[in-house]
Amino acid sequence: MQDRDAMRALLTTEATRRFGADRAAMLARDIDALAADLTEVAAADVPEETEPAFFLRTEHGR
């Protein structure tokens, strides 16, 4: 599990690699907001056997 600072650093590194340091700096506020969401997701307790949803058409029952 990663904390928000670690998630922010990870996103900043990847944004810098892809779009350059100047653009990554411009995205700082968006990075911070997204880091909060990703941290929440990373911390959520999901049973190990639960597979990803993707398309839900096969399980409109359960």
Add this chain to the structure above:
Amino acid sequence: MMVAPSELTVVDAAAAIRAGRLSATALLESCLDRIERCEEQIQAWVLIDRSGALETARRLDAEARQGRYRGPLHGVPVGVKDIIHAAGLKTTSGARGFADAVPGEDAPCVARLRAAGAVILGKLQTTEFAFSDPAVTRNPWHPAQTPGGSSAGSAAAVAARMVPAALGSQTVGSVLRPAAFCGVVGVKPTYGWVSRRGVVPLAWSLDHVGVFARSVADAALVVSVLASHDPADPASTTLSTPEIAAVAATPSERAPRLGLIGEPFLHRATPEARAHLDDVARMLAARGARVEPVRLPALMGAMYSAVITVSRAEVGAIHADSYRRHADAYRPRIRAGIELGQCIPADVYLRAQRIRRQARRDLAPLLDRYDALVMPSAPGPAPDRGTTGDAVFNGPWTGLGVPTVSLPSGLSADGLPFGAQLIGAPLGEARLLAAARWVEAAVGFTAAPPP
């Protein structure tokens, strides 16, 4: 005083045309007159197909004179959000020219409207690619306020009586939120119930086609027309879809059982919105509804973040090629969304998708127990036009793929509409919309935006 045809609901207009009291042409001309008067201020439309719509209306009138009716929407004008393809009409996706396309054929949802007799009046404003950079459209209740987004033009046009119904889409909160801000009914059916083919995608696993109208019965009628399995849409459900046309035809007599949602949402609502929900809940209980507070499964607390994670990652993937060619042409918020979506680690994206599946399982018993869960459609009334508003009350339900309805439930002290959001079980549209009809009748909202 005689009511202008543009004021009629879908159900009443369709009935009047079938009874020979109104022609499709007169109804369309009344809508065009209304557009003539309001459009300069509201700016709901990208394109009005005046000649094509008039030609269709005249043809439908000729058929009606021979006693032939194409379906339940015979002669009813409908607007289409400008990310949805309508044959021969340019789709701009709200972008600045670099994504324009003139489709050769209708999206299946538009084709089904035409087959049911609807007149496609034109294309309605959307935020760029249905993301969150505000569109030019103004809220008919107050021009300084946002109509919401992304289906800005669809909600505003229906509220302003320019058209009785419109198609929109919802990936996070793009039908329910603008419906609430503009004081109209919005319905987002179960994921996979309406084909997404011919709709410019924002996020494959979250995109839904939805409907705006001025009554629950109207929305139910239009939604019933849209439902069908589409083998060419990988998300289209193969399961049997509920028959909801009856909901449009018959008011619900039975008082519903409603689950009142508190946290993890209500702390984000304004005090006025919370007090309004309390008032509505008390009034519904006094009218006979069984209203009980419910506790949501713990995982629902992570659902909005899961939906943001999925939507960003998918918009980053969908626009990857286009971004390489047109990065500077995108508006700021979607550009940032695309860029950061490409930075999301795969394991976090997959965990978000696992949260969606597990939360859906966890919530199933609650959705079975109640005809609908109830909460505000938005944290407060429409904010100013610098934003499209906050989708935090809608996104979690979109992520579950369950059907939701927003109906107007009152006005704020500033005279702006509040919306009540009703949430149902997957493929539970008939039960949900019946409950929504009952709530709508109990609330008795009759206000309209200034003329």
